[in-house]
Amino acid sequence: MNAEGTDTRGPGERTDTRGPGGRTDARGPRRGRRIGYRMATACALAGAGLLGGCGGGGQSTLHPHSGPAHDIRTLWWWMLAVAGVVFLGAVGLLLLAWMRRRRPGLPLLGEDEGATVGLVVVFGFVIPALVLVALFVVSDLGIRTTEAPAAGSTPLTVEVTGHQWFWEIRYPGTQAVTANELHIPVRTRVNVITKTADVIHSFWVPELNRKQDMVPGLPNRLLLYADKPGVYGGQCAEFCGAQHTHMGLLVFADPPQRFRSWLANMGAARVAPGTPTERRGEAVFQASQCASCHTIRGTPARGVIGPDLTHLATRSTLAARTIPNRPGYLGGWVLDPQHIKPESKMPGFNLSGPDFQALLAYLRSLR
Numbered sequence: 001m002n003a004e005g006t007d008t009r010g011p012g013e014r015t016d017t018r019g020p021g022g023r024t025d026a027r028g029p030r031r032g033r034r035i036g037y038r039m040a041t042a043c044a045l046a047g048a049g050l051l052g053g054c055g056g057g058g059q060s061t062l063h064p065h066s067g068p069a070h071d072i073r074t075l076w077w078w079m080l081a082v083a084g085v086v087f088l089g090a091v092g093l094l095l096l097a098w099m100r101r102r103r104p105g106l107p108l109l110g111e112d113e114g115a116t117v118g119l120v121v122v123f124g125f126v127i128p129a130l131v132l133v134a135l136f137v138v139s140d141l142g143i144r145t146t147e148a149p150a151a152g153s154t155p156l157t158v159e160v161t162g163h164q165w166f167w168e169i170r171y172p173g174t175q176a177v178t179a180n181e182l183h184i185p186v187r188t189r190v191n192v193i194t195k196t197a198d199v200i201h202s203f204w205v206p207e208l209n210r211k212q213d214m215v216p217g218l219p220n221r222l223l224l225y226a227d228k229p230g231v232y233g234g235q236c237a238e239f240c241g242a243q244h245t246h247m248g249l250l251v252f253a254d255p256p257q258r259f260r261s262w263l264a265n266m267g268a269a270r271v272a273p274g275t276p277t278e279r280r281g282e283a284v285f286q287a288s289q290c291a292s293c294h295t296i297r298g299t300p301a302r303g304v305i306g307p308d309l310t311h312l313a314t315r316s317t318l319a320a321r322t323i324p325n326r327p328g329y330l331g332g333w334v335l336d337p338q339h340i341k342p343e344s345k346m347p348g349f350n351l352s353g354p355d356f357q358a359l360l361a362y363l364r365s366l367r
């Protein structure tokens, strides 16, 4: 690309309006090309932004992947259409009023006071009331598919508990506990029980179903179903404090076989450390307060303030989808979580080189 100020032509060339290329203006095509580059860059950036919105772990209500989400999208388009008609009607009346601003009375009706009052009643009350009641009936009573599944009607139940600011995930009937990455078998109705350990959160996976609040002392239920394998993004949808934005989750809809082996692994205790470094790392973990907040099944670590780390290395993201689960990020998180998620309940740790490396090796081994 040719940036401003890199013109290498000599002064003579500038006045030569008929160069070897047959150009009539030495500047014209260049400037044109520059603008072209800018347009291309702008388009590429805009495109990247759009793709970012619908790439892996998509999170758009307009890309449904289940029956309930389809119904929600249909309702969304209907609401937009109805709102559009009402809006255009109001704008039309405003334009009409403006065009006739110098003429007394109403078109067709003249200066009849009764007609004026009638119009105010119709447009100000009757039409809005009809439209709002109709949309209410359709959205609140019409969509049955988004309802919580009847008790015992699903082959699988998952318990998701909201914490400031991560999701704890349990599979009743198994030992499996994990965080922020919920796996379900594809094309299977799953009953999600939503709970909270502190404030009100809201569980929302837009491509699969509606939102479900997590209210203290009142477990709720939500149906999760994915019609094709994939990864679907979710987000806490109820403001819950400083790091509400960084309370994301991923739903993996796996083929049944893969789901079963994933669940079996999640239910097992941690893989015992295989190397001296990993063994040293486990000792550092037990000695550095980590164990007072985190559980690693198969070790004395039984803390419940932070996420269960028994199979940490199987997750693709850390800290509720805030950073990728890669060595550099993991190390950065352990040393200074407050930089990544200010106010989160995990303090930073000032660990020395070899201890720190051993701890990281151990955490990376928790498959």
Ligand code: HEC
Pocket: 164, 165, 166, 179, 180, 243, 285, 288, 289, 290, 291, 292, 293, 294, 305, 306, 307, 309, 312, 315, 317, 318, 319, 320, 333, 334, 341, 344, 345, 346, 347, 349, 359, 363
């Ligand atoms: C005072 C409690 C506390 C202590 C002590 C603590 N943590 Fe945490 N930890 C948390 C909380 C809470 C989170 C969740 C933060 C979030 O996502 O908002 C967390 C998250 C993590 C995560 C990311 C897990 C995931 O799946 O996203 C790792 C890894 C981790 N801690 C490792 C450690 C290690 C290693 C130590 C010891 C050096 C430690 N923690 C000490 C509370 C603690």
Ligand SMILES: [Cu+2]
Pocket: 162, 163, 200, 201, 202, 236, 237, 238, 239, 240, 244, 247
């Ligand atoms: Cu929340």
